[in-house]
Amino acid sequence: MAGSETRDRLTADVYDIPRRRAFVELGDDDLARLAALRPLAEAHIDRLVDDFYELLLGQPDTRRFFPDAHVIERVKRSQRAYFLGLFDGKVDEAYVDDRLRVGAVHERIGLAPKWYLGAYRRQLRLLLDLLFSGVPDPVEARAAFASLQKLVFFDMTLAIDAYIVARDDALERHQTALRELSTPVIRVHHGVLLLPLVGTVDSLRAEQVMDTVLVRIVEEQARVLILDIAGVPVVDTRVAEHLLQTTQAVRLLGCEAILTGISAHVARTLVQLGVEIATMPTRARLAEGIELALAIVGKRIAPAGAGAGSAAEHAGPDGAGRA
Secondary structure (H helix, E strand, O other): OOOHHHHHHHHHHHOOHHHHHHHOOOOHHHHHHHHHOHHHHHHHHHHHHHHHHHHHHHOHHHHOOOOOHHHHHHHHHHHHHHHHHOOOOOOOHHHHHHHHHHHHHHHHHOOOHHHHHHHHHHHHHHHHHHHHHHOOOHHHHHHHHHHHHHHHHHHHHHHHHHHHHHHHHHHHHHHHHHHHHOOOOEEEEOOEEEEEEEOOOOHHHHHHHHHHHHHHHHHHOOOEEEEEEEEOOOOOHHHHHHHHHHHHHHHHOOOEEEEEOOOHHHHHHHHHHOOOOOOOOEEOOHHHHHHHHHHHOOOOOOOOOOOHHHHHHOEOOOOOEOO
């Protein structure tokens, strides 16, 4: 079976078998013609597989996918089943699933389409030689090869579709992971969260930031969120609007937002752009923002030598205040 994610993404189009067959002009007569030739394929299957892997094992770019004899033997068995499947005379969901699995596996192991399509050229040449040497009537041999071409191209479209979807899924997972890593929400103290932003803030990332922050505020029952933008290289109107939208959403959850990391250059830019952030507490340095946040929740940072009577107000060993 094809991978569940790949199958789900492809179901609407790929499993419309009649429409896809019609586009490559693969008719029932083609399948019947190929089914009649299965004895010929069975008689020469071992030679077909060996000749096919002669190409793959002889090229450094594809040889690396077959590290030992055990792998070679396993893939040869799979290729044998694939060749004979071309002469089964039927194209159903099980057949489609098998071709989708081929494309998904190729993406997973890193076999690029250029090698996959190149291997299909070798496959077609081997099948052409088989038909013209094994079918006495040249006209019938030509008709059989035309039928075989239709089915092979039908297979190729399925495998390539599965490859593309599997690659898109992998890229999406990687991008999601990177966005999550670029949006770390840190618990500074009970009720206080810190979001240090680093890098460019575009619309997609701004949406990710807002979603992540709102979820963490609810989970932590936070009263204060510190947004530190010291690592954002450019703060323009668009970035400022994203920050304001985030802080507005934060306040709707009953959480105060503090903006830190504002340099002289950023302050001048915001004034020149006419961006209004007066409703948001701001501090130049993160340390100052943490002090303000702790004050909001009724805590303060005191010297380590302060009296034991005020211990409840001191920062703990990890820098976070104790309740």
